[in-house]
Amino acid sequence: MHRLPGLDLLRAIAIVWVMLFHAYLVGGLGDSYAWLENNGWMGVDLFFVLSGYLIGAQWLKPLSEGRPPAFGRFYARRLMRTVPAYLAVLMVYFVVPAAREAPGIQPLWQFLTYTVNFLIDYRQNQAFSHVWSLCVEEHFYLAFPLLAWWLAQLGSAKASVATCLLVLLGGLALRAWLWLHMGDRPFVEVIYYPTWNRLDGLLAGVVLATIQAYRPALWASLQAKANLLLLAGLAMTGAAIAIFQDRAGLLASVVGYPLLSWGLALVVAACTSPACLLSRPVPGAGWLALVSYSLYLSHKLVFHAVQGWLATHPQVQGVAAFALYAMFTLAGGALLHYTVEGPFLRLRDRLQGRRESRTALAPTSAGA
Template sequence: MQRLPGLDTLRAAAIVWVMLFHSWVVGGLGPHFGWLSRYGWVGVDIFFVLSGFLIGAQVLAPLARGEWLDLVDFYQRRAYRIVPAFAVVLALYVWAPAVREFEGLAPWWQFATFSLNLLIDYNAQPAFSHAWSLCVEEHFYVLFPLLAMGLARWRSGAALKGVALALVLGGIAVRTTLWLHDRALDPPRNWYIEDLYFPTWSRLDGLLTGVLLAALKVFRPQLWTRAQAHATVAMWGGLVMLALAFWLFRDRLAWLPNAFGWPLLSAAIGLLVFAAAGPGSAIGRWHVWGARPVASISYSLYLTHKIAFHLVQVGWGERLHGIALFGLYALAALAAGGALHLLVERPGLRLRQRRAAQRAIPAAA
């Protein structure tokens, strides 16, 4: 598959932003760098839109050709991509408590069944809690192909638009109901994280935006090509909308951003992904130095960066300060992510390629 520099740039920016945001687990970046991490949680939403676009295109491409999607092949490919590195990091969290950024860890089976984002007791079990977004992704991988095949039977653009509108309005209604309910009762737990921020049904806007972009590219390629002529306009429009979303999320716990902010934020990121998916804009053309290697190991970085931060804090937190400590955090995160990618993630991908080649031989015969 052709690598697009714009998408690599967005993926690299997303993981760096997430790591800056999660620096709070070791006390933050300090007053001089705190502004870098304020909106770092947006990095996860960038990943959601990218995933919806890239996985959506993989699922929809055979359906657009009138072929049936091989579900077994799709699920196996996702498993080879996700499970090996995740299993290794989960084993470290379970069997080596010294690497945990916090003591409390949810039961291992919540991670193994990708139900953590629905069942977690966040105040008591914050360690490895960033796996919540991987749970959302897994639910998407399981359910979206089935929904796509069902919609493909109808061959109706109106059905797709109806489902998309229902998901957006349903998300607004669900989040509003949960916010009003929990705000009134104020239960003695982190209800914002557990009921609004982590659950899959509250976080579908980004994935939906990516899927709609993929549907446009796959089912209306000529329209996609014509629209790409305006990629620069889309890029600037996305940046303006992103600024508006940031303004709306000044208070992340308020009702307005939680009701309407997520669709707005996802649409803004969607415009940036559209602009990055071709050479028609600055973000799509520029080969940012270091973006491609960071994007290549972004999954492993996501899994391991809190471990790296914690170990640096334990070993050097009292000895180094400022830029030196910040740089050591970055080097440790890159080293941990790179090691996991080279030793576990990449062999899993090679095994996936070999299995795919083996299945292709009898099919060709």
């Protein structure tokens, strides 16, 4: 799938929003921008919707055309896409403890098995805790292709709809039960981090991809109404923001996530259309989208490093301090992308190109 300016803009907004949320680690943005900072965690949900749509489109279009699934190719590409930069940052966290934004950290094996979001002791081990969302993504990469292939084999639209409803309604019921029985455990451990509670954004993105692959006429109709979709999506997102003012409350925990996810999904659907107001190229958005994964991995380390330097230079405050944080955070993300993430992506593409060339040159049984 070729890059779309609207989706690049959304990805750029998502990473900036998340980093602004994590500004609390270094003192926050101040009262004037507290609303922006406090809601920045929603950038992760935007990433989930984007992932659900983009990964869903990769799988569902060939399945809708009757092509066989390429499990090995998909998992190899995901491995080369996500693991090298992750391991590089993980090495810093464990080899250089002073670089951590918090002293406590979960055991290494949990990071290597992507189980941190199930097992974290948040009161004691907050370093690299934002890896919880990478765990959710990896679980999705592992399970979704198998589920999509199975549903395609069944060939039943009713089975697909039932599966989506099961995920949606099951999530509502599970979060309600967990909230009522949470006791004194931290909200993030019980509700916010576990994969089974955070499937709404991925589901919403997959539903968009399903409509695009299996109902092209409906998708074309939605594309033609892109700006109405955008308006409706922003309204739903605004309603979710209002509900999440009590972020750990029952209403937010139960219905807030699907409301937010479907609002963001309408925005994503709108931004896939050239007719959308947000689909015009915005300077810098494409680059931020390109390095967003590296920024997500590294930004807390950079925050901590800059905070340490500023502690010895108290005269640097206000706008100057914010500019330093922004400059070094972008530089850190760029360094990780261009030295680790990017080279492995190029290696992946070269290896894939060689395999495809060998396949194309291999004799068929008819010509052997």
